[in-house]
Amino acid sequence: MEMTKYIKTASIEAEQFDGSEAMAKKYLLDIPTVSAKDKVASGHTVYGISTLEGYLYVYKGDWIATGSDGEHWPIANYIFRRTYKPLPVIPPAVAGIIKWYKQHYSLTILLSDAFDLRFPENISNWITRHDEIIARAWLDGYETEDEDDEK
Structure with missing residues (x-):
């Protein structure tokens, strides 16, 4: 076994x-x-x-x-x-997107929407350049750049 x-x-x-x-x-x-x-x-x-x-x-x-x-x-x-490793740190706008997509859709759809530029360009670019961080944040939680609160 x-x-x-x-x-x-x-x-x-x-x-x-x-x-x-x-x-x-x-x-x-x-x-x-x-x-x-x-x-x-x-x-x-x-x-x-x-x-x-x-x-x-x-x-x-x-x-x-x-x-x-x-x-x-x-x-x-x-x-x-x-x-142990620290939770990923993400921008507050991205944290809001993750929170909303977790309630309504999936990580796949979030990433697809980012690739299709369905968010403001700077946010879509951040998400597509940091897809592994997004996945870790989705699964493990995160901290935001200007907060110490774990999500």
Whole structure:
């Protein structure tokens, strides 16, 4: 039997931990009670965080993820870089088009209409030059150029 491949479908918010006390306070990190040897990693203080999976260490350079229920957990930088990528950023006008077409038509029709110049020329040109970004935005969500709100 062949193994099936999967992708992660939930979006998260994440911030790279800079080792500062301000970020430690923001995420309620503490300095764990461990041996002096384990408290220092690459010359930086090691912090700890209580997660749904238990108590985990957080090192400078790790990412602190926030889930849909507000829970936090650390992700090592090398794992984060292999596993996550930011949502595409698109112009607000294109976001409106995607939203409308998702309710009424399909991605194929949106792209076809853009190729047929059924939108203002600058918008049709943007869509046709960025068709892979449009597809990712359609499937995974997006951010707009002047908003931080995920769609």
